[in-house]
Amino acid sequence: MNMNRRHVMGLMGATASGLFLPGHLRAQQSRPSIRIAVQQVVINNTLDPWNEQSNVGERALYPNLWEGLLLRDWMGNQGPVPGLATEWKRLDEKTVELKLREGVKFHNGDEMTAEDVVFSLSPERLFGDTQPAGGETIYAENFSRSTGKDIPAAMPGIARRKWPSLAGVEAVDKYTVRFHNATPDVTMEGRLYAGGSIVASRRAWDEAESYDAWAKQPVTTGPYYVDDFQPDVSLTLRAHEDYWGGRPPLETITFVEVPEVASRVNGLLSGEYDFACDLPPDQIGTVMDAPGLEVQNSTIWNHRVNVFTQDHEQLQNPLVRRAMTHAIDRKAIVEALWANLTEVPAGLQFDSFRTSDMFIEGWEAPEYNPELARQMLQEAGYKGDPIPFRLLNNYYINQVPNGQILTEMWNQVGLNVEIKMKENWGQILAQDSPRGVRDWSASNTINDPISPMVVQFGPNGSAQQNREWTNVEFNDLCQVMETSTDRAKRKQAIARMLTIAEREDPAYNILHQNAVFTGMRSNLNWKAAPAFAMDFRASNWPGQS
């Protein structure tokens, strides 16, 4: 291991402090602390996952701070595992009952009970005045506002996107709750472990002066609590000694916001940070060549796509959109930009669908066939009119070079696609003319194809709400996906939806699965999850070698 001045000073300080501390504090002191350089800690300066709907937020908030009744198996198959609830069962098509884990302590020392769960999914906390699809909210008496705290305007909408039909949560007894849906829903368990059942302390909420004050230091049950949060600067989490899952292995975890890639890499090389996240593939070699460092890479549940706009004169004809999907050599992109460290998916599908038997075997991304693309353009009578391609400056890793490659491939078959650089999402999504195609990504959060197909491209998904694309048959099938409990019928529906959205009347152009690259000290022996989240629980911290 390379030793520099700071390592020596740190060692001396640790040694000196250890000599003068009482025994029980020395035991705590023996736990290491880590520093993680990230591009951004959170986007909207709160630590509330319902408000912070972002990939970077997932990393800072899960699974170290927030926990749900069911947890996502971050280091395994990403399926549900017991969390704050030890068991769960279906009572009927609309109701799930869960038994809470007894003896779970919040960071403020309170025991978690059903009352906290009811509060955590209440109108006061999440839904505001919104009503569940297909029925009226029940158990309204449980949710009367006691503090008048004003939740952000965006939250009820976000909450209804995750729980469109949740009518309410009922406290059956101190350790039993029931989730009641207004409509039948086979994905209720999925929603529970996809961040839909995270629990916060009711008392801490009541005692907070405002939502904003609470959301900067939420009191949860997680293995680490918020020790210090400086928006846009850093977040320090400290070990929660009464954690139900056992003693957390780290004393503190500090996420430091380092927006520049070069600065993150330099910080890792110099020993300032133990981890450097969000590395682009071209930095992998630099880190791997340094002694004592390595890069963990993993594909994540997120596919890169281009979204088509039907109101563009040329793109109204599905043949032109289909030609665009057949003009792309996806394998070449994965090889050139991603060093083969990710893959071309089977359409807008994820491996997680296999666990619910909803994966359509044999389905693939559109074939790379330039000749077929040219033929389709000829049939469509395409005369070379320009098609604008709205692009952000590397919001996604490799976004600009990827956009340039796509444009060249499209131009090779006779399409006249022009890159229009934009500064922010407002400009990307603006409904002004001309708009043709734009970049996006589609995330899967549960082991069911409802996410992302229905969530992002359905009638209430952003693409349709932004008037980019719509299809009547597709929308009817979304209803089947959302309300039917007949597995075979749902599987048939998603197969047909893939055919519509990727072949007959393309809504998007699937590109490749996304991946994350994390530089780290090799001797930590830590493993990256196939997600943005970084798991620092005891089960994923074998300790330094």
Add this chain to the structure above:
Amino acid sequence: MIRFVTSRLFRAGLTVLSVMTFAFVVLRMSGDPAQVLLGPDVPQNVVQDFRDRWGLDDPIWRQYLSYLQAMMQGDFGLSMRDRSPAIDLVMQRIPATLQLTIPALILQLAFGIPAGIYAALKQGTLADRSVIVAAIVGFTVPSFVMGLLLVLIFAVTLGALPSGGASSWQHAILPVLTMSIGGIGVLARFSRSAMIEVMGAPYIRTASAKGVSWSDVVRNHALPNAAVPIVTIVGFMVGSLIAGAIIVETIFSWPGMGRLLIVSVTNRDLAVVQCILLLVAAVMVVSNLTVDLLYGWLDPRLRQTTSAH
């Protein structure tokens, strides 16, 4: 003198108002804050709620008038990101920025001016050439390159200094150096030119011919006359220090106002951006005003001209 100060103050106020107006219009023309802040995946009804709440659908002139009215009452608006008063967010960041800019300015003045004067007095020698080369390197290398270079040498290779962050005074060394080097170069070059020009003036020759010692010539005749152009450039540099901090704070992850500006512009956090721009404009205006007033103190001829007017 009162008329002079009044006219300068009027111009200063006009400049600040122009900056505010320009920033107000440009920010609103270049993207919807609701969509930027809420992201691409949020339902449109949520976006619309946000727009309604923040009055973003009002005509721009009405938004502008409301903004001016609030400003007159000392209300700089709320941050759309975390709903805190924008002025509070900015004030929280000012100390961190000053921790870099003040030492950087002191270093620039302490090394830039003496180096330039020394080079002028040693004109044509190896020492002069060395100062000129160092000055050119200093102000031509962009600060982001200089910063990364310093990190590579002192943090990565030598392991002597932290590469980024702000948790100790050692963390400030590299960012301060990065901010200083360019300014030292600029000041050295301007000081040298000003001194060379003054040293060639007839009154210097006259003083020397009258038998005044070389050191008295330099101290009493050359330096005061060379001070006017140097003060001008120092005035510009003070005003641009905050702007320069943007890049340095980003490279070194320093939690100052420059970082806040970048984040706020990216997120179209209108109130915060406007607040920072207003502050930057005010610093610029005040430093220029100070320079104008210093002219009169340094050069009695300018005082007389103003009085004659």
